[in-house]
Amino acid sequence: MKRVLRFLAVAALAWGVLFGASQFVRLAPGWPLLAVALSIALAVELILDLGRYERAAVSPQRARWITALRLAALGVLAWILLEPTWVRTVTRENERELVVVFDDSASMHLKDDGETLSRIEQGEQAVADAELVEQLSELMRVRTVRAARSVRDDSEVDAGWNQSTDLAAALNTVLEQVPPDELAGVVLVTDGRHNRPARVEEVARRFGILDAPVGVLATGSPKPPKDAAVLSVRAPEAVHLGDRMRVTAELKFDGYKGKTAKVRLLREGQMLEERDVRIPQENHREEVRFAQIPEAGGVGDFRVEIEGLEGERFDDNNGWDFETSITDARTNVLVVDGHPRWEFRYLRNLFYGRDKSVHLQWVLTHPDGILGASNDSVAASASRPFGEAQATELPKSAEEWKKFDVIILGDVSDEVIDDDTWRVIRDCVNERAALLVMVSGPEHMPHGIISEVGRGLVPVDVEWGARTYFSTGGEPFRIGMTGAGVRHPVTQQADGAIGNEALWAGFPEMRWRHPVRGVKEGAEVLLYAEEGSSDSAAGEAGLSARLDALARRREREAEQALLVTRQTGKGKVAMLLTDRTWRLRVGSGDVYHHRFWGNLVRWGAGPTLRSGGARVRLGTDQLTYTPDDKVRLTVRLRDADLNPVFEEDLEAEVLRDGEQVATVPLRPVEGSNGLHEAEAGPFDESGKYEVRIRGGRADDLMREDEVTEFGAGFRVVGARGPVELADTTLNLPLLQTVADLSGGKVCALETAKELPALFLGEAEEKEEVRETSLWDHWVVLSLFAGLLTVEWLLRRGGGLP
Secondary structure, three states, X not given: OHHHHHHHHHHHHHHHHHHHHHOOOEOOOOOOHHHHHHHHHHHHHHHHHHHHHHOOOOOHHHHHHHHHHHHHHHHHHHHHHHOOXXXXXXXXXXXXXXXXXXXXXXXXXXXXXXXXXXXXXXXXXXXXXXXXXXXXXXXOEEEEEEEOOOEOOHHHOOOOOXXXXXXXXXXXXXXXXXXXXHEEEEEEEEOOOOOOOOOHHHHXXXXXXXXXXXXXEEOOOOOOOOEEEEEEEEOOOEEEOOOOEEEEXXXXXXXXXXXXXXXXXXXXXXXXXEEEEEOOOOEEEEEEEEEEOOOOOEEXXXXXXXXXXXXXXXXXXXXXXXXXXXXXXXXXXXXXXXXXXXXXXHHHHHHHHHOOOEEEEEEEOOOOOOOOOOOOOOEOOOOXXXXXXXXXXXXXXXXXHOOOOEEEEOOOOOOOOOHHHHHHHHHHHHOOOOEEEEEOOOOOOOOOOOOHHHHHHOOEEOOOOOOOOOOOOOOOEEEEEOHHHHHOHHHOOOOOHHHHHHHXXXXXXXXXXXOOOEEOOOOEEEEEEEOOOOXXXXXXXXXXXXXXXXXXXXXXXXXXXXXXXXXXXOEEEEEEOOOOHHHHHOOOOOHHHHHHHXXXXXXXXXXXXXXXXOOEEEEEXXXXXXXXXXXXXXXXXXXXXXXXXXXXXXXXXXXXXXXEEEEEEOEEOOOOOOEEEEEEOOOOOOEEEEEEEEOOOHHHHHHHOOOOOOOEEEEEOOOOOOOOOOOOOOOHHHHHHHHHHHOOEEEOHHHHHHHHHHHOOOOOEEEEEEEEEOOOOHHHHHHHHHHHHHHHHHHHHOOOO
16 A cells, blocks of 8 residues: 555656646657656656665665666656757847849940949949948848859859859849848849840849849940840751751841841851841841751751941950751651541641651541542551651551651541551550540540540540530630649740740630540649639638639539640550640741640650660750750660660760760659650850760660760850840840839939938847757766666676676
């Protein structure tokens, strides 16, 4: 009874201590205090029982000391296991940071007419005279950086760094380096000559959301100097041998009214074409277009240049160098349809006449013809010469089918594609990694498919059977994009998700689509028919309501699907549930129609890689890079049957002047047709580089291609063109937009003293939760170890084990 009472007393005492401690510190969660107290009481009883047992072997005093040390060690151990942590909330003044960004690009080092100081020197002097840094340093941290193509320290600046201006990158760098709650804003000293692809407006909007204004100190002259320049050149990265290469050059002429300038297109120093440009006004802008059919393959070094004019301010902005890869690699595409409907006609004309990257074979099972006339029997084959596209029969064998990268099936019956043919097509998709595109039709596709193999490839659920849908699905609708479609490569028609979605919504109405019950597991809806109002989850109150609205929207998108994709084996399947994509041409020619089908083909068949043979091909995403750009490398491996090959040990070597500068592992791309990708760089040194591959089965496959070694080249330059000095006028509209979007203002040099007021708001306080652990300090751990050590010494000194 005495022991029971002692046990309960110890448990009560332990619970009281733990409860009291829990009011001041946080104990380890998941440990009920009562259970811990009972465990401690049980451990105390065991220690006391052990002490009574050992008293017969040692003196009473030694036994009491050993027991006391054990109880003390138990207390420390319980403290450690409970992990007490002191948690408190402290309030401190939020320490804010302002970043002063000086545009250090080449245009900022110009001296405008009548000025003795350069633009950047004027900006630095205005900042110093306004004592901007001194005033604001009393209230916040102030840091100064310099930017051109990127933000870098002086020690890291490379050749060509100041030959372009990226204000978006400069502002983005500030956002990355300064925590949002500490960012007071930015003072931007610049002439506004942003000439890189990223949009400054989007970054400025983020500053406005964070309530961090961008104060702009504008410097520079709005009056252009007397000069002629190439502002930009638009040319394809790659064209196919025999295809027309179209080059568009944007030119400017300031101060040459009434003159005539000569503009030339050259390849490796040899003039290909020359144009005379008459200059009708003082500040003239004009686009000049060149069209050439390259006669030789490989990577061509091209140049657009303006013959020098008298009195030009700059003589190094009259030319623009660029490279274009001329390749004979093509994507093999087979198109099969029943009748020459509009969808087929435009698709055939697109791939046959417009897109030389495609080796087309097309078969019509019921072509238009002249009564009594007969056509020769010609089987579709990717081995036929380029340009011979029309065929009258399907490929003769499975091997011929497997030569096609893309198979497009229109409204064809099961009499044309029987079960055996569907099995071959399934193998092409699953094993060969081909892309299968099924374009719905009112007679047969896809509801009329009888073969279970063919039905298994269809990514949607339909009502199977022999019927027609001529009178069904005729209600007008517009094309809507799903969440997946907004970011999918197939549906990219414009830069930015908002612009892309708006462009699709603006396409003309369509009036026929194939009805579906839903989509199969693993399928993804990219486009759907938008009819009337749509369910929106954004306006619903409560999480449950929003989730219900989102579920309803996805169900509706599935039932009104227009474009559905699915990964099938190693290949891909796309189902178009309308045969009206040709209406993307209305009012715009073939721009959007071509872009859509080009995206679809590239998504399924992979990119066009400019170097290599049938089994091994290699390419880079661009031909020209700056020292800030990463190089994306892509390799495709296929065996003799054109089946994809994947290797884990594949590597890419990057060489410059024959010396290896980098080696990167290439990783297989899941769900691709043998693609492997890697990123290399950036590379600081300008010059020409070459990429070679090694490892795995690549060497064996190259030998089968009768190639011992090949590479793909690229070039690193300080700037892609003379953009920095092409236009040097003050870009006040852009700077005003940046200021408006961010909540800032634009100041001239003489009004720089107005900028500090933008950032002199009331001091903000910030609450922080701080935690201090009280169990893992070295003193606690040392105490525990010390108690155990002394207990061991006393126990061993008394002859105890």
